[in-house]
Amino acid sequence: MKKTKHEKAVSKLARVVLDAADKRAGDIIKSYVDVSAMMAFKFLADELQAVRESYEKDFKEFCKTNGFTQYKVKDIESAAIGQIDLNVFKQYVTILNMQKAVDDWVNRFPNIARKYGITVENPMGRPIARLLLGRTRVEVWRRGEDYANKGRVRILDYDENQVKAIVSGTQNYEVFLKLLARGMRKQCTCPYASGDVCKHMVATALIWDNIRGFAPLAEDKVEMETIHPPPISRKQIAACYARPLKADLDIIRVATDYYNLSPKEHARLPRCPRIETYEKVPLTLTEVKGSLKEMERWTKRKTYHHYFCAGEMAAAFSELLDVIYSRLPASKPDEAISIVAYCVNWRYRKFEQVADGSDGVWIFPVARIGRIVAWLLKKYPTHPAWQDFNRTIEDVGHCWGEELNTEIIANWKYACF
Numbered sequence: 224m225k226k227t228k229h230e231k232a233v234s235k236l237a238r239v240v241l242d243a244a245d246k247r248a249g250d251i252i253k254s255y256v257d258v259s260a261m262m263a264f265k266f267l268a269d270e271l272q273a274v275r276e277s278y279e280k281d282f283k284e285f286c287k288t289n290g291f292t293q294y295k296v297k298d299i300e301s302a303a304i305g306q307i308d309l310n311v312f313k314q315y316v317t318i319l320n321m322q323k324a325v326d327d328w329v330n331r332f333p334n335i336a337r338k339y340g341i342t343v344e345n346p347m348g349r350p351i352a353r354l355l356l357g358r359t360r361v362e363v364w365r366r367g368e369d370y371a372n373k374g375r376v377r378i379l380d381y382d383e384n385q386v387k388a389i390v391s392g393t394q395n396y397e398v399f400l401k402l403l404a405r406g407m408r409k410q411c412t413c414p415y416a417s418g419d420v421c422k423h424m425v426a427t428a429l430i431w432d433n434i435r436g437f438a439p440l441a442e443d444k445v446e447m448e449t450i451h452p453p454p455i456s457r458k459q460i461a462a463c464y465a466r467p468l469k470a471d472l473d474i475i476r477v478a479t480d481y482y483n484l485s486p487k488e489h490a491r492l493p494r495c496p497r498i499e500t501y502e503k504v505p506l507t508l509t510e511v512k513g514s515l516k517e518m519e520r521w522t523k524r525k526t527y528h529h530y531f532c533a534g535e536m537a538a539a540f541s542e543l544l545d546v547i548y549s550r551l552p553a554s555k556p557d558e559a560i561s562i563v564a565y566c567v568n569w570r571y572r573k574f575e576q577v578a579d580g581s582d583g584v585w586i587f588p589v590a591r592i593g594r595i596v597a598w599l600l601k602k603y604p605t606h607p608a609w610q611d612f613n614r615t616i617e618d619v620g621h622c623w624g625e626e627l628n629t630e631i632i633a634n635w636k637y638a639c640f
């Protein structure tokens with residue numbers, strides 16, 4: 224009965240500490256404090272009671288000598304604990320000569336100690352949670368946090384290098400984590416864990432780091448570094464390749480990030496180079512050359528990556544070709560034909576150099592070039608400008624060992640190559 228009352232008092236005090244805690248602290252931090260603060264205050268209150276009992280009948284005298292009132296000490300052990308000033312509590316700890324008890328407490332709960340402004344020695348060992356981040360799916364991480372917050376981790380044994388814990392979920396699972404010179408060893412008895420990071424490992428890692436004195440990871444770091452499911456599916460990507468002229472170019476822009484297991488930070492390119500989009504304005508070769516020059520300048524950026532930017536280059540080139548296509552009816556045939564010859568040339572001599580073609584993203588602009596040529600051929604089948612066009616593309620084809628002619632290029636629109 225008395226024990227229950229005592230425990231109630233301790234949790235009430237823990238609540239006071241939490242309320243006083245920095246209001247800006249995240250819920251997660253608060254919850255960590257919650258679990259460990261309750262343990263810490265139970266420990267301190269027990270120590271305090273032990274000290275008082277050791278003074279026995281002299282306690283009254285002791286209190287008088289040290290200038291504090293007995294009832295305050297009793298408050299700490301009683302249900303009235305919620306009203307006590309934490310500074311008074313700290314003061315009693317000092318007066319009652321409980322420094323050793325406080326030191327033990329600091330060792331066990333360094334993060335809470337920091338909250339009281341107590342200087343903590345260097346944290347113990349190395350943190351492990353940040354090593355797990357990049358190998359954990361974000362939803363697994365969130366469940367692990369939830370388990371840690373709900374106090375489902377029972378640490379069986381730990382030192383600075385390894386930890387053993389029982390994590391209770393639908394069943395009890397045993398987790399073992401060990402820091403190695405490079406990387407870590409991780410085990411869990413749950414079925415999910417074969418090869419993957421499971422929520423039990425995450426929960427254990429968070430608690431182990433916490434009790435060794437490491438601050439919780441920043442929320443944005445967790446968001447950034449965990450593995451997120453791709454916002455686009457393989458099916459969507461396949462649909463783009465199946466119908467390149469109808470492809471959603473925004474999918475093509477990011478697709479290369481998802482083909483590869485280790486995408487790199489790379490330049491984010493504009494959607495389209497500068498070009499007049501009003502369809503009633505006739506095209507000029509000069510402006511198209513200017514737009515393509517602009518795209519060439521993008522590739523000079525420090526963060527330009529010929530593989531990871533390929534999707535964006537293909538998409539931007541496609542956007543440009545779509546604008547050209549929309550302006551064909553307003554344009555002069557000889558100008559339009561020389562523009563498309565220039566685009567074929569640019570595709571081979573520039574685009575192929577700056578954009579990795581291994582994922583086949585080139586089919587998107589190429590299908591559009593085909594559509595433009597097919598449209599022009601239908602409208603101006605015998606225009607003399609085709610002679611120049613043929614000469615240009617034959618030269619290009621020759622360099623690339625490909626046979627090129629107007630018919631072949633017009634067929635590009637079906638993207639069957």
Ligand SMILES: [Zn+2]
Nearest residue numbers: 411413421423
């Ligand atoms: Zn597990």
